[in-house]
Amino acid sequence: MSTPISPVTRGLVIANLGTPRAPTAEAVRTYLREFLTDKRVVQIPHLVWKPLLDWVILPRRSPVVAEKYAEIWMGEEGSPLLAYTLRLARALQAAMPATRVLPAMRYGQPALGDAIMQLHAEGIRDITLLPLYPQYSTTTTASMEDVAAVMRKRLPDTRIHVVRDYHVDPHWVDAIANSIRTYWDANGRGDRLMLSFHGIPERLVRAGDPYAAQCEAGTDAIAKALDIPRSEILLTYQSRFGRERWLQPYTLQTVEELARDGVRRLDVVCPGFAVDCLETLEEIAMQNADAFRAAGGEAFRYIPCLNDAPSHVAALAGIAANTDA
Ligand SMILES: C=CC1=C(C)c2cc3[nH]c(cc4nc(cc5[nH]c(cc1n2)c(C)c5CCC(=O)O)C(CCC(=O)O)=C4C)c(C)c3C=C
Ligand SMILES: [Fe+2]
Numbered sequence: 001m002s003t004p005i006s007p008v009t010r011g012l013v014i015a016n017l018g019t020p021r022a023p024t025a026e027a028v029r030t031y032l033r034e035f036l037t038d039k040r041v042v043q044i045p046h047l048v049w050k051p052l053l054d055w056v057i058l059p060r061r062s063p064v065v066a067e068k069y070a071e072i073w074m075g076e077e078g079s080p081l082l083a084y085t086l087r088l089a090r091a092l093q094a095a096m097p098a099t100r101v102l103p104a105m106r107y108g109q110p111a112l113g114d115a116i117m118q119l120h121a122e123g124i125r126d127i128t129l130l131p132l133y134p135q136y137s138t139t140t141t142a143s144m145e146d147v148a149a150v151m152r153k154r155l156p157d158t159r160i161h162v163v164r165d166y167h168v169d170p171h172w173v174d175a176i177a178n179s180i181r182t183y184w185d186a187n188g189r190g191d192r193l194m195l196s197f198h199g200i201p202e203r204l205v206r207a208g209d210p211y212a213a214q215c216e217a218g219t220d221a222i223a224k225a226l227d228i229p230r231s232e233i234l235l236t237y238q239s240r241f242g243r244e245r246w247l248q249p250y251t252l253q254t255v256e257e258l259a260r261d262g263v264r265r266l267d268v269v270c271p272g273f274a275v276d277c278l279e280t281l282e283e284i285a286m287q288n289a290d291a292f293r294a295a296g297g298e299a300f301r302y303i304p305c306l307n308d309a310p311s312h313v314a315a316l317a318g319i320a321a322n323t324d325a
């Protein structure tokens, strides 16, 4: 007797920020132009912003950033952000055989709108969009919600549900805590533990962006899961862009101060990033590590993102499945 094959009726799109298609100035320029003209990302009047972007920022920044990408490029697999997002999608697909899982990027390829159209073309009318941002921000998640709103108008017969955030999801919190505990079991515990999150302008938090509060709540939950006092964790913000004041304390400044204050072994985790990327592998594990040693530190110990670890896959599968409300 053969088992009837049940048709797949649900789709899951895991969506990340986006990344250049090559570590070249031209490809980085194309990527940054799309990313930095999104009004969600740069929330200042475009009459002011566009000339500055086209005439100053893109020409200056693209070649410099291309060199950074070249240092971490994963050969044929491409940029780490793309490579790990594709691996994560494959692992999720294996863990969720009753759901069709596709990876997507908010900027560049594979495009988010195309992924949703593909699921629709396959006959799927119930789609969950899971932005790979554990914490909600008006600069990131909201931009995915914009795409979902456009797609709902285009596909009125399809339910498109967006996961808002998972910053205190117990399985995700446990996955982060376990990655730290496993590192400590293998290498011993450092003098300090720092959680570094991507920053945003402070102005946006004052205007109501819940991002900072979610980073704080997530850090509290991770401390609890590790069974250590919250005071033993330093929460910092990295990747500042431009001259405006961003969320504080800044990661780089903190790293240098810690080294000068006698911290020798520093353990660093980036729980705002689902997968490793330029901001973790180059900015944290290379630039900040160099700064730590230059200021007198000995061992800057970067603990990788969850990437396609089974604990991450299980947590995200649970989060994606729990979207019936
Ligand atoms: C206006 C500036 C930016 C805001 C606001 C911002 C918020 C933000 N970004 C991420 C996650 C990632 N950002 C990445 C790279 C990146 N971010 C900005 C600017 C802002 N980000 C730039 C210009 C860049 C590109 C690199 C550079 O020019 O310095 C990445 C990595 C991409 C990759 O290809 O590896 C991620 C991931 C979050 C989570 C966030 C707000 C919470
Ligand atoms: Fe960013």
Ligand SMILES: [Fe+2]
Residues within 6 Å of the ligand: 239, 278, 279, 283
């Ligand atoms: Fe950066």
